[in-house]
Structures are given as C-alpha cells and as structure tokens.
Amino acid sequence: MRVATWNVNSLKVRLPQVLAWLEAQQPDVLCLQETKLEDAKFPAQEIRAAGYHVLFSGQKTYNGVAILSKEPATAAQSSIPGFDDPQKRILAATINGVRVVCLYVPNGQSVDSDKYRYKLEWLGQARRWLTGELAAHERLVVAGDFNIAPDDRDVHDPKAWEGQVLCSAPERQAFQNFLTGGLQDSFRLFEQPPQSFTWWDYRMYAFRRKMGLRIDHVLLSRRLAEHCRACSIDIEPRKNERPSDHAPVTADFASD
C-alpha cells in the first residue's frame, strides 16, 4: 500500500497537477492539505473521474483537508473529539483495514504569537487523540503537513532557523511525543540523501538554491513500520509552473 501526503496550497489552482501526479504515481491513498475550498466547491467529480474515492473537510480561504483513495473509505471523522476547533485540519478514515489520519498542523507564525500557542495546544490535542487511535488501530498512518522540522538534518541552515517557528524546541518536543507515543517517521527508517526537504519558500529562488525544510511527514504505527519498504519525497512537482511550495511524500508498506 502506498500512502502519500501533499500540501497543495489551493486545490483549485493545483487540481491539474494533482490529477497528473495521481495518474503518474498511482498511490493507493493521497492526503491533501490546504485545499482552501468550501465543501460545496470541492472538485469531487474530477477526482472520481480519475478513479479515486474522496473525502473532504474544507472551509473558505484557509486550511482544508482531503483523503483520496482507490478503495472506499469508511468511518470518516473530521474533528478531534473533545477539541472545539473551527479550523478544518483533520480527516481520518479506514481504508483497506488501515486507519489513515490526514493532518494539517497550524503554522504558528512566530514563537511569540497567539498562533504559536494555538499550534502547541493543537499538537497536544492531536497527540491525546492519536494515543487512542493507536490503541484502537494496529495499522495506523498519520500523514500530513506537520509544520515541524524534527531535527537539524531537516533544515538547510540550522543556525539561521535555530529557535524559530517550525524548528523551536517545544515544537520538536511535540513531534517527539508522537514518536514516543508509538509512531515512527517512515522517512527515517531508510538511508536518505542529505538535504532532503519537502518545502521551499516561493521567494529568493529558495528551491533552486536548495533552501528548504522537511516538514511534511508520514508516520506509521509499529505494525506498519515493520513492513515499510520505502519512503521518498518527489521534488518533481516543485519544478512545475505555478507549483505548490510543498512536495509530496510517499510511504510504501505491506498492509496485511
């Protein structure tokens, strides 16, 4: 089973690129973030025509998540129980016996902002919820834009980013809490090229200068990590005209 995640930064703009990528890569599941579309405007027909089932939870202008899958999805859930959050950042469903959680973690803006405090609160709520999901589902994937670079290997210039949002110690601790809670970072199960990133700023030719961060992740429960065959970042879509600033990440594992 191949499960991918991609922050598309507007599905309206990126739909042709998403359809082309699905056609070329044929993932079993694709988790999308930052669709930026109300549900009434979600391009479900176009995605179904491409051979995928689709679930979505969106809002006007900001946020919005979706799960595309070759097989039908059941037991869909679009919020963290017990956490009243008007922002559409969560979608979970069961596909082929695998519980798939699509996350769009708040950006946090800067470490001294209210948005940063919201980010840490959100991460704590997600961790509490996922602890229960792990107990209920031996086969669990948590894929999405975490907006956290887990350590200095995931940062083009660790000195410049030290203590900044996406790299601060409390955020990295929150990421580690997911791992100690029973999830594994599929990307780090394998030898990877240095300077592997999933996001590059649109400005200052950051992509061509390889000035990026690895902030999009596919985490696996122990059962799935044991059967994981590969995890890779596809930087090709970042070379497109009008690209998303994020690249897709795909994990491949045996799900039985």
Add this chain to the structure above:
DNA sequence: ATGGCTATGTAGCATAGA
C-alpha cells in the same frame, strides 16, 4: 537585506503561509 513570493477575498490592499 525584517525583504523576497503566492493565494484568497474582493476590487486596492489585507491576511496568511512557513
């Protein structure tokens, strides 16, 4: 170099992303 670029909502800029 505290800028740079992209997208949305909405009609000239404000907000947000990371």
